[in-house]
Amino acid sequence: MNYLAHxxxxxxxxxxxxxxxxxAEIAKKFAEDFNNSDYAYLCGLFxxxxxxxxxxxxxxxxxxxxxxxxxAGARVVKDLSRFGKILSFCxxxxxxxxxxxxxxxxxxxxRTLCSRxxxxxxxxxxxxxMKEIEIEDLRYDTxxxxxxxxSNDFGMTFYMFIKMLHSCLTDADYLDTEAFMYNGNINRxxxxxxxxxxxxxxxxxKHLQKNDGIINVKRQEILQxxxxxxxxxxxxxxxxxxxxxxxxxSSMAFSLNHLIKNQMNRIIYVIPYTNIIEQTAKVFxxxxxxDVILEHHSNYDFNSEDDDFYNVKKLASQNWDMxxxxxxxxxxxxxxxxxxxxxxRKLHNITNSLIIFDEAQMLPLEYIKACTKAISELVINYNxxxxxxxxxxxxxxxxxxxxxxxxxxxKNTKExxxxxxxxxxxNRGLLTxxxxxxxxxxxxxxxxxxxxxxxxxxLFSMLKGEGVFHLSTLMxxxxxxxxxxxxxxxxxxNKPCKVVSTRLIxxxxxxxxxxxxxxxxGLDSIIQSAGRGNRExxxxxxxxxxxxxxxxxxxxxxxxxxxxxxxxxxxxxxxKKIIRDxxxxxxxxAIESYFDKLYFYNGEESxxxxxxxxxxxxxxxxxxxxxDEAFTYPFEDIARDxxxxxxxxxxxxxxxxxxxxxxxxxxxxxxxxxxxxxxxQGYTVNIYEREYNxxxxxxxxxxxxxxxxxxxxxxxxxxxxxxxxxxxxxVGLFY
Numbered sequence: 069m070n071y072l073a074h075x076x077x078x079x080x081x082x083x084x085x086x087x088x089x090x091x092a093e094i095a096k097k098f099a100e101d102f103n104n105s106d107y108a109y110l111c112g113l114f115x116x117x118x119x120x121x122x123x124x125x126x127x128x129x130x131x132x133x134x135x136x137x138x139x140a141g142a143r144v145v146k147d148l149s150r151f152g153k154i155l156s157f158c159x160x161x162x163x164x165x166x167x168x169x170x171x172x173x174x175x176x177x178x179r180t181l182c183s184r185x186x187x188x189x190x191x192x193x194x195x196x197x198m199k200e201i202e203i204e205d206l207r208y209d210t211x212x213x214x215x216x217x218x219s220n221d222f223g224m225t226f227y228m229f230i231k232m233l234h235s236c237l238t239d240a241d242y243l244d245t246e247a248f249m250y251n252g253n254i255n256r257x258x259x260x261x262x263x264x265x266x267x268x269x270x271x272x273x274k275h276l277q278k279n280d281g282i283i284n285v286k287r288q289e290i291l292q293x294x295x296x297x298x299x300x301x302x303x304x305x306x307x308x309x310x311x312x313x314x315x316x317x318s319s320m321a322f323s324l325n326h327l328i329k330n331q332m333n334r335i336i337y338v339i340p341y342t343n344i345i346e347q348t349a350k351v352f353x354x355x356x357x358x359d360v361i362l363e364h365h366s367n368y369d370f371n372s373e374d375d376d377f378y379n380v381k382k383l384a385s386q387n388w389d390m391x392x393x394x395x396x397x398x399x400x401x402x403x404x405x406x407x408x409x410x411x412x413r414k415l416h417n418i419t420n421s422l423i424i425f426d427e428a429q430m431l432p433l434e435y436i437k438a439c440t441k442a443i444s445e446l447v448i449n450y451n452x453x454x455x456x457x458x459x460x461x462x463x464x465x466x467x468x469x470x471x472x473x474x475x476x477x478x479k480n481t482k483e484x485x486x487x488x489x490x491x492x493x494x495n496r497g498l499l500t501x502x503x504x505x506x507x508x509x510x511x512x513x514x515x516x517x518x519x520x521x522x523x524x525x526x527l528f529s530m531l532k533g534e535g536v537f538h539l540s541t542l543m544x545x546x547x548x549x550x551x552x553x554x555x556x557x558x559x560x561x562n563k564p565c566k567v568v569s570t571r572l573i574x575x576x577x578x579x580x581x582x583x584x585x586x587x588x589x590g591l592d593s594i595i596q597s598a599g600r601g602n603r604e605x606x607x608x609x610x611x612x613x614x615x616x617x618x619x620x621x622x623x624x625x626x627x628x629x630x631x632x633x634x635x636x637x638x639x640x641x642x643x644k645k646i647i648r649d650x651x652x653x654x655x656x657x658a659i660e661s662y663f664d665k666l667y668f669y670n671g672e673e674s675x676x677x678x679x680x681x682x683x684x685x686x687x688x689x690x691x692x693x694x695x696d697e698a699f700t701y702p703f704e705d706i707a708r709d710x711x712x713x714x715x716x717x718x719x720x721x722x723x724x725x726x727x728x729x730x731x732x733x734x735x736x737x738x739x740x741x742x743x744x745x746x747x748x749q750g751y752t753v754n755i756y757e758r759e760y761n762x763x764x765x766x767x768x769x770x771x772x773x774x775x776x777x778x779x780x781x782x783x784x785x786x787x788x789x790x791x792x793x794x795x796x797x798x799v800g801l802f803y
Contacts, residue, residue, distance in 0.1 A: 071120050071196065072128050074248055082248045084120065085200045088113050094240035101333065101419040102232060102450045103213040107155065110148065110208060111237040113201065114141035115159045120200075121192035138162055139184045140194040146185060149209050153181075153699045154226070158234045160184050162241055166234055166407040166703035169687070172696075179704075215448050217469040221441065223688035224681060227701055228445040231404065235415035239387050242413065256383050260360045260391045266324045272355050273317060283605065286487055287314040290478055294318045297477045298325035302332075304447050304474045307457040308481040308656075310488035311599040315426075316351055319457055322477060323422045326453060336423045337394040340430035342545075344576030348426075349394050362390040364399055388414040397431065398712045404442050405680065405710035407703040419450040427575055428456040428464070429592045432712055433635065433666065434677035440467040441681050447472050463663040467675075482656050490602040491584075491617040493594070493654060495647055499622035504585060505530035508566050513559065515567045516585040517574060517597050519636070523587070523628040525789060528568045535564035539573055542790030544722045546750040552577060573600065580604050582617055587624045590639030591646055591662040594621055595654055638669050678709045717754040720769060721778045722785055724751050735772045745776070759793040768792075 073087035092112030099108030118124065118137030126132035142156035149155070157166055160181055170180025176189040183189055216225050246254055273291065278284040290313050297305070298321070307322070309315040323335045339345045349363045364385050384390045403411040423446065425431075431439045446452040448469070456464065456474060465473055478484060501523070508514055509532050518524050521540045528538040535558055537551055552573075558565040559580055571589070573579070574596040580603040586594055602617025609615040623629070632640075642665045643653070650658040667675060676682060687701045723729045728751040734744050755763075760777070763769045768784050769777045779785060784792045 069125075071125060071200070073116060073119060074245060075128060076249055076251070080251075084116065087244060087248070088116055088201075090244040091115060091237070091240045094243060095236040098236040098240060098416045099233070101416070104229070104233070106208060106210070107151075107212060107233055108236040108240075110145060110206065111155055111158045111162075111233055112240055113206070114145050114155070115162050115237055115241060117141045117144065117197040117201070118191065118194050120194045120197040123192035136191050138164075139189065139191045140197075142181075143185055144197075144203070148203070148207050150695050151209075151212065153695070154212075154230050154233065156185060157181060157230050157699070157701070157703070158237050161234060161407065161409070161703070162237050163409065165409055165707075166230070166412075166701075168702045168704045169700040217448060217471045219690045221444075221469075221681075221685060222690040223685035223701075224441050225445060225449065226688050226699060227684045228404075228442070228449065230699070230701070230703075231412065232415055232419065232450065234409075235412045238409045239413045239416060242386075254383070256380060256389060258360060258380060258384070258390055262324060262328050262391070265356050265360070265391070266328065268355055269317070269320060269324060273321065276317075282487065283312070286484060287318075290314060290484070291318045291321055293478050294322035295325055297475070298322045299329050300326075300475070302330050302447070302451060302453045304443070304468060304472045305453065305455045305477055306474045307455050307477045308484075309457070309478060310484055312488050312490070312603065312605065313484060315457060316348060319424055319426075319455065320352065322455070323424060327422050330453070332422055332451075332453070333420045334388070334390065334417065334422075335392045336388070336400075336418065336421050337392070337426060338397055338400045338423060339394065339426045339576075340397050341427075341572075341576045342396065344426065345394050345396065347576060347578070352392060352394070356392070360391045362388065362393045364388070364393060364395040386410075386413055388417040401435070401439055401442065401712060402710060405438065405706055407707040418446065419452065422453045422455070424455045424457050426457050428458045429663070430575070434674065435680070435710065435712060436464075436667065437467065437676040438680040438710065440464060444468055444472060463660050463667065467667075485654075485656055488605075489616075489654070490605045490607075491598045491619045493598065493619045493621060493652075496620050496622040499585075499620075500625050501527050501628075502530065504622070508585075509533065511566065511583060513565045513581055514583045514585065515569065515573070515579065515581040515600055516587075517569050517571055517600075518587045518624065518628070519571065519589060519632070520628055521570055523624060524568050524570050526628075528788070531566055531568070533564060533566070535566060537565070537567045538788055539567065539569035540790060541570065541572060542753060542755070542793060544724055544751045544753050544790070546724055546728075547722075547787075547790065548572070549750075552579070555579060571597075575599075578603065582607055583620065584617070585620045585622060587628075588621060588640050588643065589636075590666070591643045591653060591659065593639075594619070594643065595659070598654065639666060642666050642669060680706060680710055717756055718760040718777065719752045719754050720760065720763070720791065721748050721776070722751050722753055722791065723779060723782060724785070732772065732778055735776060735778075741773065741776070753791050755791065755793055763793065 071084040072081050073084040074082040092109045095108040095112035096105040099105040116137060118140030121135065123132065123135040124137050127135060138160050141159040145155035145159060146152040160167055167179060167181045170178055170182040172182050174180045174183040174186065176183055212229055214225055214229060216222055277288065290309055307315065307319055309318065327335060337348060339348060345363060349361055353361050362381055362384050403414060406412060443454050447454050468474065504516065505527055508516060516527060518527065521542060524538060524540055537555055539548055539551060555565060555567055556579060571593060574593055579600050581601050584597055584601040586597040598619045601619050607615055607617050642662060645665070646653050646658050646662050652658065683702060683706065688698050692698045721732060723732055728748065731744055731748050735741055738744065768780055770780050772778050779791065786792065
């Protein structure tokens with residue numbers, strides 16, 4: 069009898085031993101990038117041996133009952149090695165995701181690894197696998213090839229190792245199954261040559277090169293610093309470049325040269341906001357062509373073109389098998405801490421990569437330790453180079469092991485700061501909304517950034533005249549994009565333009581105002597806001613001389629500040645202290661002092677607010693009495709708790725234009741909605757649950773399918789303010 073793994077619709081059969089060996093070889097090749105191919109091979113070889121059971125063979129041949137086929141392999145590999153539990157995690161989780169370890173008293177109803185490995189958990193007999201696999205030849209007791217610089221992070225090192233093996237297995241399993249089921253007709257090929265890409269970049273840089281004026285001279289010096297440092301070995305770097313210093317192209321020059329020198333696989337840009345991703349992707353697509361760039365974020369629609377390479381990109385979004393990947397902090401770090409196979413598949417393709425963390429200061433404070441520990445592991449054990457790239461470099465040095473302390477790429481960051489400074493910050497103290505509105509009404513062009521939607525609404529209602537705009541997250545992304553395009557046009561043509569916005573405009577939106585008002589916030593936010601003022605450095609005074617733009621920081625009315633959460637108040641209080649201590653709060657010294665104080669304001673435990681790293685390290689201390697006490701990771705719990713964006717909001721789709729209306733109608737009548745929902749991301753607004761319940765209770769929202777909410781009428785959506793979220797006695801108020 070031959071044992072089957074898969075059967076195609078045309079009746080073609082794949083032998084189980086063929087699938088096991090194929091998967092093992094693919095996983096082995098993936099793990100070569102981090103020097104642990106033997107472990108990956110074992111995962112692949114044993115992951116489906118439960119399919120040797122009579123129950124599974126009945127299922128696949130005669131459409132029999134479903135049965136557990138992943139526990140069998142987990143039980144076998146556990147006894148192959150002292151480190152067998154590592155492989156057991158991967159095999160039990162190759163479909164449903166990595167489980168919590170649990171305790172040895174767990175019964176068969178518990179969803180834990182211990183439960184699955186216990187004798188009480190019944191699975192079909194699978195002994196037939198021994199007819200085709202010789203276990204004795206596969207016993208493997210060599211420790212994983214891992215470096216551990218800090219014994220306190222012993223647990224984190226093995227946590228990442230399990231995640232990487234799980235990724236190798238799940239992607240290998242999927243790819244071999246896909247190749248068989250589609251008879252090898254799935255095209256995942258991307259043609260590229262990094263040397264040719266470097267030639268294209270150099271040609272672009274040559275065309276852009278200008279040596280007139282000190283600013284352009286310094287931009288060339290930044291570029292040369294990046295190229296020179298690129299020839300250093302893999303490691304951890306910082307790139308501190310002021311706004312306007314050509315950071316995007318210079319970082320790519322470093323990346324390509326460094327990648328070629330060190331024979332690396334790909335470049336990954338990790339960026340906090342989707343609007344910055346879209347701008348960055350456009351810059352690189354114009355240089356290299358769109359077929360080598362993968363944008364992976366919530367607003368990207370893989371069906372936007374009917375070309376083959378968009379289908380390739382859609383497939384590549386599953387495992388990041390592309391030369392240049394541009395993604396979000398959320399997608400990158402939540403994939404590392406997720407237990408789900410859909411998120412984990414891509415992780416092995418992060419190995420041997422160059423990773424740019426753009427706007428590194430935007431990493432959330434409560435997860436900063438989890439993020440830096442993950443970056444450390446990628447550099448130490450997975451042959452990555454990481455670059456923390458920002459105009460306001462946070463003081464992260466002490467969070468990395470001494471052996472990989474970051475190297476600054478630019479030679480003289482202080483001199484660069486002085487040279488590229490284009491704005492002067494003026495502390496106005498208390499400035500009421502009415503006073504602020506009066507000032508804005510007297511100006512021709514200005515931008516005000518406030519901390520709450522309610523404050524933005526109140527201020528906007530007081531503005532008068534032509535060219536007045538409001539921006540907030542109550543407007544769907546497509547709507548915001550149209551408004552921002554009009555704002556840019558008015559600034560470019562020197563027309564009246566007054567804008568009130570929440571902090572969404574702070575980073576990644578290239579606008580250039582002569583004056584910016586910013587409600588008190590963290591220093592990093594203030595500096596980001598300053599980048600929206602005199603951005604091009606072309607502002608002149610009445611006599612025609614170049615002058616500085618003005619950034620007015622102010623204390624808002626008490627009604628907009630009294631209920632601020634603690635994690636918002638702390639950065640503001642520290643910023644006020646920096647204002648007292650430093651004459652220039654945007655100086656490198658002031659910025660370093662701000663981050664030092666911020667990171668330790670509430671004690672070191674605040675940097676791991678949900679005990680992510682604490683629990684990981686406690687699950688595998690360096691010294692244990694037996695290996696049964698090691699590797700007790702709560703993978704499912706960690707995944708649930710690590711959320712860079714807390715899920716206390718509900719998405720509502722806005723029928724903003726004809727395309728949105730057509731896609732919404734499709735949702736009503738189809739079963740497979742994933743691709744439609746992706747195409748509607750640009751028409752989605754996230755609101756708080758309380759706001760959603762009010763709208764739903766008032767009949768303003770329709771559920772076109774379970775948990776898919778659509779605004780019934782555009783009468784409840786304002787062109788100026790976005791969705792009307794407050795319903796009181798039948799009267800709607802925008803805020």
